[in-house]
Amino acid sequence: MKFKLSKEEWIIALLALGTYIVCLVNDFHTDDWIVLSFLRDGFSLNDLASMENAGRFRPLTNIIIWLRYLAFGDTPILYYILNIVLHGLISVLFYRLLVKLELPERAALISALFFTVYFQHYEAVIWLYGTIRELAVLAYIASLWHLHDYVNTKSKKSFWLFVIISFAGLFIVEDFAVAPIIFALFALLFTSNGNRSGILKPVVVVGLIELIIYFTIRSAVIDRPGITEAYYYPGFHMIRMLFEYMGWFVIPSPTHSYFQGFADSIPAPLFYLWRGFSYLAIFGFLPLSIWLWVKSSKQTRFFILFVFIVMLPIIPLNYKVGSRNIYIPSLGLAAMAGYMLNLLLSKPDTKIRLKKIVVVAAACYMAISVAAVTIASTEYRETQTLVSGIVDDLRDSGIELNNSDCVLLDNMPGRTVVGPSMIYRLEFQGYLFASNDPVNGPIDIAGVADSLYNEGVTFIVFDYRDGRMVEATGEYMLRAK
Numbered sequence: 001m002k003f004k005l006s007k008e009e010w011i012i013a014l015l016a017l018g019t020y021i022v023c024l025v026n027d028f029h030t031d032d033w034i035v036l037s038f039l040r041d042g043f044s045l046n047d048l049a050s051m052e053n054a055g056r057f058r059p060l061t062n063i064i065i066w067l068r069y070l071a072f073g074d075t076p077i078l079y080y081i082l083n084i085v086l087h088g089l090i091s092v093l094f095y096r097l098l099v100k101l102e103l104p105e106r107a108a109l110i111s112a113l114f115f116t117v118y119f120q121h122y123e124a125v126i127w128l129y130g131t132i133r134e135l136a137v138l139a140y141i142a143s144l145w146h147l148h149d150y151v152n153t154k155s156k157k158s159f160w161l162f163v164i165i166s167f168a169g170l171f172i173v174e175d176f177a178v179a180p181i182i183f184a185l186f187a188l189l190f191t192s193n194g195n196r197s198g199i200l201k202p203v204v205v206v207g208l209i210e211l212i213i214y215f216t217i218r219s220a221v222i223d224r225p226g227i228t229e230a231y232y233y234p235g236f237h238m239i240r241m242l243f244e245y246m247g248w249f250v251i252p253s254p255t256h257s258y259f260q261g262f263a264d265s266i267p268a269p270l271f272y273l274w275r276g277f278s279y280l281a282i283f284g285f286l287p288l289s290i291w292l293w294v295k296s297s298k299q300t301r302f303f304i305l306f307v308f309i310v311m312l313p314i315i316p317l318n319y320k321v322g323s324r325n326i327y328i329p330s331l332g333l334a335a336m337a338g339y340m341l342n343l344l345l346s347k348p349d350t351k352i353r354l355k356k357i358v359v360v361a362a363a364c365y366m367a368i369s370v371a372a373v374t375i376a377s378t379e380y381r382e383t384q385t386l387v388s389g390i391v392d393d394l395r396d397s398g399i400e401l402n403n404s405d406c407v408l409l410d411n412m413p414g415r416t417v418v419g420p421s422m423i424y425r426l427e428f429q430g431y432l433f434a435s436n437d438p439v440n441g442p443i444d445i446a447g448v449a450d451s452l453y454n455e456g457v458t459f460i461v462f463d464y465r466d467g468r469m470v471e472a473t474g475e476y477m478l479r480a481k
Helices: 007-025 031-041 045-050 059-072 076-100 105-117 119-126 128-153 156-169 174-190 193-221 227-231 237-248 257-265 268-295 298-310 330-346 352-396 419-425 445-454 473-480
Strands: 406-410 431-434 459-465 468-471
Touching (some): 007 105, 031 059, 031 128, 031 419, 045 059, 059 076, 059 128, 119 128, 128 174, 128 193, 156 174, 237 268, 268 298, 330 352, 352 419, 352 459, 445 459, 445 473
Parallel strands (some): 406 459
């Protein structure tokens, strides 16, 4: 593969930099602090396999993250530079893959540009542990690249490169477990009828062997019964999650916590228009996919299937929509968008005015995506600044937090989650109750203090007042008495 960038690839790379350069002033965020704690304080083999969540199995990713920590230490800007460079590299490689698959060059370029600025990537790029999604997409692109060479040339070298990369992908993120289905479908669609059985059989057999080895190793290393099942399980929530994710494909929901404040400040007609686009995506994506399947080429058909198959691992997760989970499916979404726009622009009977409107609309959508990334990054930065200030207040109080069983934080502002930062910066080891707990909140801290007092549990209370966190244990003790 050539390293020199074409004019189109330079545009893609620079657009990736321009979209996410705003992140360079950001700090570490929530789970990043937990991962840093593991890396700084040392970890067992089980920790290395799963890192901050016992239900996960990501040893290859965590080895890479450990090496990254050895190189970058506590300097967040270096982590952000790496994430942005990775995203730009992926966008360029995605463009090259689409051209290799013989998608029209304009369709390939539109797809890559869409992928580059697609707002729903913000969490995978801004969140430093989101590197897992970037590494997984790199594994997908590289695997498909060499699989395509094998399908067309029967090259043994290409086949074994495909085998090595696809097997490594399983140890990057759990979502890659459906990749053997993707690769089998790719071989089925891109192999001519005369060679189909001879090409498809090795791909299927390799996929099955890789999964058997993967799950055997996972079962041997992760000895935690019930942990994974607590996160992923079948149920009616799977239908809800499918529709919620489809609602995010075009535009994020205005009710999401990152945008709720902004959505509340805009005029009601704009809010309902915003909400309407979300519902349009939910109820329009399936019919659109069926229409595209009938109209499109094998390349686009493959990416339609890609979207739905790679979503299978995240649908059983009974939790809120995580935009980082859309990073992998968005390869298919981008290819679909590029095909549709190119189809419309290529039709000779399409009016020039309509083509101009489509181009302007697409450009506006990309501009809005860049603006939305900026808003999200700014939101992250404001939250990070609040967290940093609160942790500084806790440290400057002079109180040894680990001398008490529990620390209680009342009237916490916004979405500040300080526990992970306390673990890393203050070496906090006790129990923490925050009034804005993201899972169990809002929590009545006065009620918690009363219960702990009656049970004889020692605690310290801090209350957020006038822009800083102050110690207020005495006040809450008096209430408890």
